[in-house]
Amino acid sequence: MAFLEVKDLQVYFPIKGGILNRTVEYTRAVDGVSFELEQGKTYGLVGESGSGKSTTGRAIIGLEDITSGQVLFEGKDITDKKAKNKNFRKDVQMIFQDPYSSLNPRKRVLDIVAEPLRNYEKLSKQEERKRVQELLDIVNVSPDSIFKYPHEFSGGQRQRIGVARAIALKPKLIIADEPVSALDVSVQAQVLNFLQEIQKELNLTYLFISHDLGVVKHMCDNISIMYKGRYVEQGSTKDIFENPQHIYTKRLIAAIPDIDPRNREKQFEFRKEVTKEYRESFNNYFDSNGLAFGLQSISDTHKVALPEKG
Amino acid sequence: MEADIAKMKEQKSPSAINILLRELFRDKLALVSLIFLILITAFVFGISIFLDKNEIVSVDLFAINTPPSDQFILGTDYGGRDVFGQLIIGTRNSLAIGILVTLISGVFGIAYGVISGYFGGQIDNVLMRVIDFFMVLPFLMIIIVFVSMTRDYSVVTFSLIMAAFSWMGIARLIRSKALQEKELDYAQASKTLGTSNFNIIFKQVLPNITSLIIVTMTLNLAANIGLESGLSFLGFGFPEDTPSLGTLLSYATNPQTLEFRWWIWAPAAILILLLMLAVRNVGEALRRAADARQRRG
Numbered sequence: 001m002a003f004l005e006v007k008d009l010q011v012y013f014p015i016k017g018g019i020l021n022r023t024v025e026y027t028r029a030v031d032g033v034s035f036e037l038e039q040g041k042t043y044g045l046v047g048e049s050g051s052g053k054s055t056t057g058r059a060i061i062g063l064e065d066i067t068s069g070q071v072l073f074e075g076k077d078i079t080d081k082k083a084k085n086k087n088f089r090k091d092v093q094m095i096f097q098d099p100y101s102s103l104n105p106r107k108r109v110l111d112i113v114a115e116p117l118r119n120y121e122k123l124s125k126q127e128e129r130k131r132v133q134e135l136l137d138i139v140n141v142s143p144d145s146i147f148k149y150p151h152e153f154s155g156g157q158r159q160r161i162g163v164a165r166a167i168a169l170k171p172k173l174i175i176a177d178e179p180v181s182a183l184d185v186s187v188q189a190q191v192l193n194f195l196q197e198i199q200k201e202l203n204l205t206y207l208f209i210s211h212d213l214g215v216v217k218h219m220c221d222n223i224s225i226m227y228k229g230r231y232v233e234q235g236s237t238k239d240i241f242e243n244p245q246h247i248y249t250k251r252l253i254a255a256i257p258d259i260d261p262r263n264r265e266k267q268f269e270f271r272k273e274v275t276k277e278y279r280e281s282f283n284n285y286f287d288s289n290g291l292a293f294g295l296q297s298i299s300d301t302h303k304v305a306l307p308e309k310g
Numbered sequence: 311m312e313a314d315i316a317k318m319k320e321q322k323s324p325s326a327i328n329i330l331l332r333e334l335f336r337d338k339l340a341l342v343s344l345i346f347l348i349l350i351t352a353f354v355f356g357i358s359i360f361l362d363k364n365e366i367v368s369v370d371l372f373a374i375n376t377p378p379s380d381q382f383i384l385g386t387d388y389g390g391r392d393v394f395g396q397l398i399i400g401t402r403n404s405l406a407i408g409i410l411v412t413l414i415s416g417v418f419g420i421a422y423g424v425i426s427g428y429f430g431g432q433i434d435n436v437l438m439r440v441i442d443f444f445m446v447l448p449f450l451m452i453i454i455v456f457v458s459m460t461r462d463y464s465v466v467t468f469s470l471i472m473a474a475f476s477w478m479g480i481a482r483l484i485r486s487k488a489l490q491e492k493e494l495d496y497a498q499a500s501k502t503l504g505t506s507n508f509n510i511i512f513k514q515v516l517p518n519i520t521s522l523i524i525v526t527m528t529l530n531l532a533a534n535i536g537l538e539s540g541l542s543f544l545g546f547g548f549p550e551d552t553p554s555l556g557t558l559l560s561y562a563t564n565p566q567t568l569e570f571r572w573w574i575w576a577p578a579a580i581l582i583l584l585l586m587l588a589v590r591n592v593g594e595a596l597r598r599a600a601d602a603r604q605r606r607g
Binding site for chain 2: 063086090096104115120162
């Protein structure tokens with residue numbers, strides 16, 4: 001039994017139009033995505049903006065309505081919003097992208113971090129305060145600052161307060177929706193390393209949504225590449241970075257900047273080559289609508305969206 | 311550890327009241343306005359207990375239109391009634407109506423708007439159509455009809471009638487703000503943390519729109535005092551034997567009074583002006599206190 005299983009997930013957004021405001025078409029934000037997560041590992045979900053990676057995460061936790069497909073958490077079907085009961089809410093938490101809007105500006109840190117505790121655990125004021133201070137200590141925010149407001153903190157501190165809130169209930173799965181995109185690079189490493197530390201401590205599973213391949217390479221055991229709501233490639237970090245099969249993946253990896261200036265010419269040539277290949281072989285990798293094909297297994301861990309062999 | 315906990319206890323967080331007070335003390339104009347409002351309110355409500363309303367509004371033909379004197383501090387009107395006494399009872403009535411109408415319409419409108427905006431979809435659609443229905447009603451006419459139908463109305467019934475037609479504006483405003491707020495990450499985060507819809511609405515979203523609520527309520531208070539005065543001025547508010555600021559002002563419709571007997575209408579007019587200004591000044595200070603980034607204190 002997989003820890004979290006997503007089967008053929010589809011999330012469509014209606015486009016309204018016409019005289020009676022009828023639904024004329026759909027935006028296929030997520031169009032048939034399937035994957036499985038194992039406990040204790042980190043899964044990367046990579047794609048350009050608008051590829052549906054955030055929507056996938058939000059649909060799993062219940063912030064978007066699922067059009068069709070199934071989501072199983074520890075064997076239980078939680079596709080329907082009503083099925084997302086208290087236990088599920090407790091076990092699955094989310095870290096939001098924007099640390100400036102994900103903390104209620106009118107609440108003190110104590111209230112923000114204690115919110116999940118107040119929902120699930122009956123603690124006395126003293127116990128609650130102690131727990132909050134412990135959590136803040138874990139995320140390296142001074143425990144004295146529980147009476148401050150979010151606007152008194154820096155971006156990195158805010159994001160760590162968001163993390164403290166997410167781990168307050170000791171969840172099993174954390175959906176991290178671009179947790180470091182809004183932070184500057186020095187703080188990114190701080191937050192990422194810290195996420196890895198608490199993963200070991202609490203045996204967390206991450207679904208790590210990002211567009212930064214460097215970050216994903218550093219963090220993840222498994223990576224999935226998304227394009228226009230579909231998976232184009234799925235495999236272990238090694239598979240993806242050392243043996244990319246899909247032309248879209250190849251292009252993404254070619255686009256990672258190299259810090260060694262001596263390789264600049266070489267990188268440039270390589271990038272040109274990949275771009276050329278991309279143009280020439282576009283029709284081999286994408287169907288007539290420009291969408292990716294279904295996934296085919298090429299090894300135990302590696303799947304690529306290729307046309308059916310015929 | 312023990313010492314730490316002991317230290318924590320001492321270091322209390324500033325309560326909402328403290329923040330408000332600090333902001334008021336920083337803004338001298340608001341402080342003066344607040345003191346003025348409190349004094350006026352305490353004065354009119356206090357004094358009116360000892361005043362005999364029937365004596366004040368009884369006609370005295372021997373003292374018609376007397377200018378201010380020792381006997382009548384602000385003179386008398388065309389019925390020989392003491393203007394000063396009427397002013398006190400009138401201010402009390404006007405203030406009571408203004409506050410009551412604002413509170414009733416505000417509480418109802420805020421709850422209505424925030425629920426409509428937060429849930430959205432079909433619920434929002436139905437609730438908004440109800441508002442549209444109330445908006446197209448010619449409310450002034452309906453108030454006038456109600457006022458003429460209910461024979462012996464009091465401050466409470468009059469307030470209810472007015473409130474029934476003045477909650478839509480604030481409801482719409484709050485709804486549009488709630489629509490925005492519920493999309494923000496902190497509201498979404500509350501959902502993923504397992505907070506109930508009721509708690510998200512009233513504990514997470516509502517505090518974030520308090521500044522809007524306070525500003526609108528304050529403006530509404532001023533507007534409602536004005537509306538009551540307007541209705542009384544037109545003759546559809548309180549009858550002459552129940553004075554309000556509006557009834558006093560309506561004496562100025564007589565050109566003779568307007569030109570030669572300033573003591574009848576001028577105090578009421580000045581009082582309306584001062585009341586509205588003071589209410590607004592306090593409202594501004596409260597608005598700043600509600601927003602941590604705008605505070606001066």
